[in-house]
């Protein structure tokens with residue numbers, strides 16, 4: 148079985164603070180990580196490899212620095228890695244990114260399964276997986292928590308409007324893995340060394356994928372940022388327990404938390 | 406004579422004409438139980454406002470829905486409703502659903518297509534956007550119209566909602582968006598609004614390759630605390646294991662997880678993995694209910710990014726209160742008991 152896993156390198160959101168009052172975004176610690184949902188997708192691929200044997204190919208689209216994300220994937224257990232990186236791809240919008248990834252995945256054919264993370268923790272984007280499925284003509288299962296292979300069919304436990312449900316799909320297919328899926332393993336020390344010393348990350352350019360400048364023209368613009376109001380703090384109430392429980396529940400309802 | 410210049414001028418006009426060929430705002434709705442979901446109603450209200458600004462119609466789309474749901478869409482602002490039906494659309498299957506909607510969009514040429522950011526919207530919107538090489542804005546917190554460019558203005562969350570960005574795609578049509586349920590105001594229904602409900606039947610949709618097999622009853626691995634949306638935290642002030650149990654039950658009812666302070670860890674009420682703070686996990690839940698927690702700085706460091714913090718503590722001067730959205734001066738166990746009771750009595 149050949150599995151392609153698409154991973155994106157992002158700035159760790161934990162290193163970023165947003166000051167709503169001053170309407171500014173501060174990067175305190177510029178650390179690059181694999182997008183959490185994508186890392187869960189990688190873990191899902193490696194679990195299938197552990198159970199059934201598989202060739203896992205990690206694919207990333209990004210700056211040359213994304214090489215690190217792919218080395219990490221190799222250290223975790225991926226068999227090979229491809230980085231699509233080209234100055235012509237800077238400033239790409241979401242539709243273009245999906246199109247470029249689809250082009251690269253086609254070049255990696257034949258494959259049985261394409262895995263991707265459901266959502267991006269930085270941009271909040273939630274469309275690459277579904278776009279890939281459409282562009283590649285594959286059936287899709289989104290928001291996956293657990294994958295298992297059963298006689299050539301993939302069994303998936305997925306979330307549907309917050310509740311776990313079962314789905315099954317024939318291969319080849321695309322599965323988007325939820326950031327709530329089991330977290331990724333830690334790589335072995337020896338594999339980390341190998342990933343840097345012996346394993347290769349192939350680099351593909353826009354030209355390698357036959358992409359034209361027109362195809363890469365962004366069509367989405369930003370009209371600026373909006374900052375939600377600062378939280379209002381410090382309301383303290385006192386009273387009998389039943390009434391206090393009522394206060395709490397009405398706040399939860401108002402904030403749509405229940 | 407500069408023919409190129411003239412041609413480019415005419416080409417430009419042609420393009421403008423082609424763009425206006427896309428018009429109307431479509432809402433892909435959802436039905437549950439008795440009628441439209443509240444999010445669908447709110448989306449129709451928003452679509453109506455935007456359609457008024459653009460001077461176009463609102464059209465609703467429902468899959469295998471009763472006529473009454475179509476009429477309800479009209480009462481909330483739709484002018485026309487398409488009830489899509491046929492073999493393959495009886496229950497959700499992404500491929501036939503996407504194909505039917507794509508054909509409908511091809512013939513109707515809407516300029517904007519809106520979905521709820523539910524599982525249904527999340528499955529369909531990216532596939533359709535890819536098919537039409539169109540922009541898609543996901544999990545929008547608000548929508549508006551740039552009247553000069555006749556384009557959708559989408560407010561999307563960044564960094565998990567720490568701030569928002571306003572995006573626009575001036576030239577591509579149709580424009581797709583999914584809107585986070587619960588963020589738009591509930592509109593009023595006008596039962597006397599006039600509109601038409603049309604049944605559209607498809608008889609040659611592709612079979613879906615994904616089988617939906619119903620609810621999953623097995624156990625699931627708990628997500629790490631750092632990604633939990635709801636956390637109920639116990640401190641030494643919950644008194645005993647009975648208090649901890651009440652907190653655990655509340656967490657389960659709210660679809661969240663139990664966590665604790667160093668005080669609770671020292672009492673043996675929680676595990677090392679459940680410790681929140683400087684020496685434990687950093688969390689960023691939407692809701693954090695701190696029960697009998699003092700609010701020591703080492704603890705508060707781990708919950709700085711909480712969206713809504715509720716604290717229950719008997720000491721009106723407790724350190725945690727100034728950080729809390731709502732502070733409750735009361736016995737933690739007693740309030741936990743009441744919360745569990747009240748949640749048992751309200752149907753989910």
Ligand SMILES: Cc1cc2nc3c(=O)[nH]c(=O)nc-3n(C[C@H](O)[C@H](O)[C@H](O)COP(=O)(O)OP(=O)(O)OC[C@H]3O[C@@H](n4cnc5c(N)ncnc54)[C@H](O)[C@@H]3O)c2cc1C
Pocket residue numbers: 639640641642643644665666667668669680681682683684685696697698699700701702703704707717718719720723724735736737738
């Ligand atoms: C280097 C260092 C690192 C640390 N790291 C962490 C950390 O990561 N996480 C952490 O949590 N702590 C940490 N601590 C410990 C921290 O300083 C506090 O001691 C600890 O958080 C206190 O836990 P507590 O609030 O449960 O207990 P207490 O301080 O004992 O507070 C109990 C609270 O419950 C209230 N109370 C009493 N009875 C009731 C009742 N019936 N109903 C409601 N409320 C009641 C009291 O008014 C009080 O406010 C660290 C300390 C150090 C020095």
